[in-house]
Amino acid sequence: MSTTKAPARAGVQRQWWIVAQREIAERLRDKGFVFSTVFLLVVVLAATFLPGLLSGGTDRYAVAVTAETAPLVATAQPAEQDVEVTLRTVADAPAAEALVRSGDVDAAVLPGAGGRLQVVGESSVPGGLTEVLDARATSAQVLAGFSALGVDGADAARVLGTPPPAQRLLDPDAVDPTTVTLLGLAFSVLFFQIVLIFGYAIAQSVVQEKQTRVIELLVTTVPVRQLLIGKILGNGLLALAQLALLVLAGFAGLFIAQRDLLASLPSVPVAALWFVVFFVLGFAMLSCLWAAAGAMASRLEDLQSTATPVQMLVMLPFFASFFANDPGTVQTVLSYVPLSSPMVMPRRVLAGDVALWEPLLSLLVIAATALVLVAVARRLYENSLLQTSRSLSLRAAWRRAA
């Protein structure tokens, strides 16, 4: 009889969590993973910050003028907003052109043939500046015309100073279609990228355990199902954390740099929440297949071929989702097809034209599909796991007695 005392068995029932912890620790030690996360974070922050910094604030322009043209463009117009034009008076046209060429000024206003003004730029003149200069010159010329006709200057100025028409929006909360398209696209790309990256990581992790034969040690103590759950959970949690980090960073970026835009999009947070829910179920559905693809390969080199079918299952719906940019039958159908719905349904929610039952039904379809795929993948995984000598065909992996 053994005299050794059985150690505490606490935790044995939670082996999946031990496996998941190792997955997470290993990924966090992987410099490539950390780098790519930081990179994505920078991209998201840049995408939300920069447009705000570039479009917000005042545009400043410098314009060279001669003594003759200066009065024509000196008077700011009421319609000018967020534009500041500084005039630099120079002696003559060649001097003005030299400044344009050297880039010291954005444009020059010079007299042209037949009394018509010329706006001179190097290769182009900024659109905003053209608008301002045109309006100022037109106003000055109209005033000059009135004055020639004997109209009092103050009267003429009052007429010209009539404010432009005001805007009144009937549905100010409706989301701008461009924003819907862009955000929808962002959802698709995020889902596609993260599922592809983390799915491949799961497959790699599985095949590595086969290739290094660790698996033979593992199966003596862990039921294969727990191993599968642990791997998917570990990578899934990391994927979710990365996604949450990116989404939050996006919101934070908008909040800081473009608060107006964020305020004008009340359906975005709701859609983002739906997206996360769809992401979780969609990831669970696909990740088992990645694990099976990994189990069917015997070496990392074979993974490319066994993972191709799964890659297709991610890529084809992704490309299909591009054709579903606009509301219509295609978009509605794709928002229920389980492989594409995680990418398409959040977009429909974003556009605000779905009833609550629609995303719920779509989630139900995904969940049902996930149950089937998990069963299939688990069988492939269990049957292939100890076949370390060669890659298995789908048929062989399905048929093998465990």
Add this chain to the structure above:
Amino acid sequence: MLVLDAITRRFGDRTALDGVSLAVPDGRMVGFVGANGAGKTTTMRIALGVLAADSGTVTFRGREPDLAVRRRFGYMPEERGLYPKGQLLDQLVFLARLHGVDTATARRRGTDLLERLGLGDRLKEKLESLSLGNQQRVQVAAALVHDPELLVLDEPFSGLDPLAVDAMAELLRERTRAGVGVLFSSHQLDLVDRLCDELVILHAGRVVAAGEPQELRRSRGGSRYVLEVDGDADWVRDVAGVRVVELDRGRAVLELLAAGADQRVLAEAVRRGAVRSFAPLLPSLSELFQEVSR
């Protein structure tokens, strides 16, 4: 005690194991030898439940082991298996936890084992940075870290230098003294001879010999004796009932054909001069192995 009873396993048309029965009593070190392809690895995998038998039973302490019981086994697979990029201690802690050991105990045991195996200053290094021999030591530690009640080790000594073999043999002896049964396979027959309490020889999927090595040799030794005397021993040719197999001045290998021939030889030798040695000639383990594997 681990008992395998009439285990048969086929791979396609090939019968890998044909009614294999063997026992690993608690506290005993059982050497498992056989040519390549004889079925040692398959037997061990079945004992651990990694592979299923087509027929036959495996019992441990009288019961068919379920996963909870098998979790108390320690295994060292033939094709080693650890994470190349994992740190030594981390890997051991991971495996121990999977076997139900709590983290603190796992760390302590893992550290102890690695220190015992001369890797105490490399706990944080990656496995792949170690030499093959050192990786092997870690693999041994991986089989022991959860303080198992039975050890199944497939070629545990291959690739180890003599010092490491001794260190590991001592570790295993410690385990058997604590009542742990050890089944280990090896091709190094002299090592098996030195270490094992019992021997099982497998040939083409069948157990062809099993028992204590000394007993096996005696039973297979036949009737050969070695005689060593001072001076020339060629008089031995004239003793009745004796066939000389080999004669080299004072040393003769004899086959005794008749009962009592041994006493006649000895009496004659003593009469003629000093006798240095007269003993039955036991086959070496490799001779025994070759004989039963024919």
